[in-house]
Each structure stands twice: as structure tokens, then as C-alpha cells.
Amino acid sequence: MGSRINNQLELYCQPICRIDKALGHQVNDYEILLRDKQTGSFPVQFFQALKTQALVRRELEDWMVDQLTSLTQRCNANFAINIDPWQLAYSDTWCYLKRLRAVSSRLTIEVTERVAELNNQLDQFSDYIARLRKLGYKISFDDVSSGQFSLQVVAQNLAYIDRAKISLIAFQKLSPDQVKNILDLWAKFAQSVKIEFVVEGIETEAVAAELVKKDYVLQQGYYWQKPFPVSQLIVV
Numbered sequence: 001m002g003s004r005i006n007n008q009l010e011l012y013c014q015p016i017c018r019i020d021k022a023l024g025h026q027v028n029d030y031e032i033l034l035r036d037k038q039t040g041s042f043p044v045q046f047f048q049a050l051k052t053q054a055l056v057r058r059e060l061e062d063w064m065v066d067q068l069t070s071l072t073q074r075c076n077a078n079f080a081i082n083i084d085p086w087q088l089a090y091s092d093t094w095c096y097l098k099r100l101r102a103v104s105s106r107l108t109i110e111v112t113e114r115v116a117e118l119n120n121q122l123d124q125f126s127d128y129i130a131r132l133r134k135l136g137y138k139i140s141f142d143d144v145s146s147g148q149f150s151l152q153v154v155a156q157n158l159a160y161i162d163r164a165k166i167s168l169i170a171f172q173k174l175s176p177d178q179v180k181n182i183l184d185l186w187a188k189f190a191q192s193v194k195i196e197f198v199v200e201g202i203e204t205e206a207v208a209a210e211l212v213k214k215d216y217v218l219q220q221g222y223y224w225q226k227p228f229p230v231s232q233l234i235v236v
Contacts, residue, residue, distance in 0.1 A: 005063045008046070010037050011071075012227040013079070016198055016220045019212050023205070028218060029078035031110065032068070033227050051086065061096035067230075072103045075233050080108040080140060088128040097135055104136035108163065113143040126157055133160040143200075145182060146170045151189065164190055165220075168201035187216060 013030040036043040050057045064081075071079065087093045100107065109132050132139055140163035141149050154164060166186055171179045183199065190197035202208050202221030211219060 005059055008037060009043060009060075009063075010035055011067055011230045012040075013230050013233065014220060014227040015225050016080070016218060017224045019208065019217050019219055021212060023209060023212065025219075025224060027077065029080055029108065030230075030233075031080045031220065032082070032230070034082075035227075054090075054092065057090065058092050061092060061099075065096065065099050068100060068107070069103065071230055071233070072106050077233070078106050078108070080110045082110045082112055082142070084112050085125060085128070088125075088132075094131075097132070097137070101135055108138040108140050110140040110142050110165070113141075113146045113149045122153065122156065125153075129157045129160045138162040140165060140196075140198075143167050143170060144186060151185075154189075158193055158195075161195060163196040163198060165198040165200055168199065168207070168221075170201075183211075183214070183216065187214070 012033040012035045014033060015027040016029050016031060017025040018028045019025045034042060034047070036046070050060065068079070068081070083093070097109075111129070129139060139157075139161045141154055141157075141161055142165050143149060144151075144154055144164045144166050146167065154161070164186060166183065168179065171182060174182075187197050196218060197216065198218040198220060199211055199216050200220045202211070202219045202223045204223055208219060208221075208223055
């Protein structure tokens, strides 16, 4: 199975950049992305099958530990890895995260917005987030204002989170003024509670420049760099 996973999947990454007023940029950290080797896209069916296939789930976790350990050894950078909320209900997920504790200071756990699967178990979700913090990880909430990552859910977990991310792609059908109001709300909130605020979905220089004018200096998107295999990361 390990070899099958290695033949089927690979890790990509995309930089989260810190932008200056002249649109110069430095990599702040990299988001790690799971990709199908043949399609280059997220392996949706494979990932959904993990809910019912414990053996496959553990094999993937073993592979991820090997990949991330190697990556952190050869690259002097910080990384964010995605975790879906449903994964936190499995004991093997916590074993996986404990095995990565040696490099937890270099890793941010980016919790996805798919909280709906927890239904009304938001108190349990908060317990999971607190547990992640105790393991030494930084914590990011992905795609706030989407799914069920409302302001209320973020506020409920403020004691544990370090970053909120918002994606412009989720608001493509809204007017520019409506998008501006949403961004302003979240940016002011993040500043007031002293957490990082990242804007994703940056696809043009014009958008990047407009956001920098508003001091939205942490940005991620195709304009800055498309996702690419971690094997191409420069060894430093």
C-alpha cells in the first residue's frame, strides 16, 4: 500500500507571501497540498474513502510523516498542512500528529471549513482545537466566512488560533463593494485579536496592489505562484 500511495499521490505546495508596498514579496510559509499524480488535482474519491478505510488512512499518515519529516530536514521553511474536521474524530489522526511533534514548531495545522460534518458538535470541535494547541502546533482556520467558519466559530476558538484565511474565490458573485466590506470586517477583527489574516485567491497584480494599499500584506494565489511539487523546493 505504501508504494501504491507513493505511485498515486504527491505533495505540492503554494507559498503564502508577505507583500511590501512596492509589491516585492517574501515567502512567509508554504501550504502543503495533496495531489493525484495523474491529474494534478486533489484526490477527492481517495480522500473520502479514508472515512471508512482505517488501514488506508494509516498508510497515508505513515507516508505523510515520511514526506514531511524529509521536507523539513532539507528545507529551512515553515509549512501549513490541511486537516478536515472529520479527521479529528479518529484516534489514528492524533497518533499521526503526535509523530510529527518533533517538527511541530515548523508546522501550522490549517483546519478546513468543512465543519458541517460535525453538525451541532461545535463544543467537541473546540476541544479538538485546544488539543492541537497542546501538541505545539500553530492553528489556522481556512476559508473563514465560508462553510461554517463564521465569526462566531472563530471567536469561540480565539484562545487557540493564530491565523484566519479568507478566499476571494468564494465571493466571485458579489460586487466589489460587498467583497471590500467582508474583507474589512475580517481584517479589523483579526487585527483587534492579534491573529494573522491571509487573503487567498490573488490572481492579478491589480488585486494584489489594491489589497496592499489596505495593508493586507499576507497573500496567496496564482499571481504570486501556482502550486508546484515539493520536490522542486530549493534545498536551503
